[in-house]
Amino acid sequence: MSKLKLAILFVPLALFIGLAAFLLRGLFSDPTELNSALIGKPVPAFQLPNIYHPEQRFDQSLLKGKPVLLNVWATWCPTCRAEHEFLNQLADQGVNIIGLNYKDDSRAKAVDWLNTLGDPYQQTLFDEKGSVAIDFGVYGAPETFIIDAQGIVRYRHVGDVNARNWQQTLAPIYYGLEAQ
Amino acid sequence: MKFVITLIASLLVVLTVNATEVRQFDNAQQQQLYHQLINELRCPKCQNQTIADSNAPLAKDLRDRTAEMVQAGQSRQQIIDYMVARYGDFVHYQPPLTLATSVLWWGPAVIVLIGLATIVVLVRRQRRIAADETPLSDAERQRLAQLKRTAEEHSDDR
Structure with missing residues (x-):
């Protein structure tokens, strides 16, 4: 079996690990914490x-x-x-x-x-x-x-x-x- | 039966009466714009409710602000931009197409394309293998016939 074919065989496994890591991170992130839209911008006038x-x-x-x-x-x-x-x-x-x-x-x-x-x-x-x-x-x-x-x-x-x-x-x- | 109908009817009333404040607008267009906006702006405090649906004090404040801006003659886009500038894309239920959201827009199509490409490659490979098979030569055919005969004879023996 050529090296290329061997590499292609591992593509699904790599995709699965990538997806699992992404979803695992989602488990530990707090969805109620929003990023502020004001970062890098001057404070509003008040x-x-x-x-x-x-x-x-x-x-x-x-x-x-x-x-x-x-x-x-x-x-x-x-x-x-x-x-x-x-x-x-x-x-x-x-x-x-x-x-x-x-x-x-x-x-x-x-x-x-x-x-x-x-x-x-x-x-x-x-x-x-x-x-x-x-x-x-x-x-x-x-x-x-x-x-x-x-x-x-x-x-x-x-x-x-x-x-x-x-x-x-x-x-x-x-x-x-x-x-x- | 009557009870069930009454129950369903009262539920429908509850579902339709969400933003309870009665507001005065100059014309029907403004009224319509206001209702359209409060049903597509998302309450930042609550995870998945529009500001029309939510009872949170912040949702009421944002409804008030929306009404003020509509009454002042601001356009739909001006009001959406105003909210997004303060609360980010989160606040609008129709997020824009950006690099970060492009995966959501194009991801399914890309996966379907990969699937189609895989099928095409597999089918072509099958056809090539079939085409590569050269027909048997005369000598091979004779030998095959002989082998079959021998096999039949042996099966008769049993």
Whole structure:
């Protein structure tokens, strides 16, 4: 039997292994985790009040100048409660975090949360109707965007930020941007 | 029987009344465009529902946004582009033909073509083998006849 014929005999096996590997990977991927459409694009323009002082308003320039995490949270979101302590730790380490309060039950409740649990955010934006969140493509809370010094979205993390995914994924991106 | 009919009828009502908000549009075209859009935009929060089907708060927000844009006179394509710019191709139930999705579009056709090509190759090979068989020479034919005779004689012996 020639070498070519032998090779052709193994084609179905190779196809099968390829398909099996593809499907196996699918088993371990989370279909609820969507890629952000904003990666590599500038942050959308917005006008939002400060959660403590609604008369003070911020626009997208708040997210420029240095790398920053934009953390989307709300008091109705249990996972946000779970990650809050870790965000406090990151803030203590000097990580820049801006909060985006997303459709919370009330401003007072959100302020109370920050006063009780600690405030890891340099500023917290109050998105009462969730309209700015739509511009960011937010589809749940918590979500955390990594934004570079030029205001370009570099990464979007869905779900809680914890020590494991911070060290494995988020920190290398964030500190990589800071080193630039 | 009456009960079954009532049950089926009520199920049909439930199935048709999904997007419950009553909205005012300037004209029937806008009304139609709105219903068309909310039935082909996909809720990002829910894995496989349109924003018309879903009760998720985000789906309602997206219906509101769609209605606002339709009322403002935006076109179908403008509204779809707006949603895709924020939520990616995931948000539209008719994803565009890109390199990543081309496998889905062309894959089945390619597999059928491979199958057809295999059949053609096999049939041709069979025909070639048949054509290659040279007829028996006279000497071979005599020998064959002799062998057959011998075989018959032996079978008679038994």
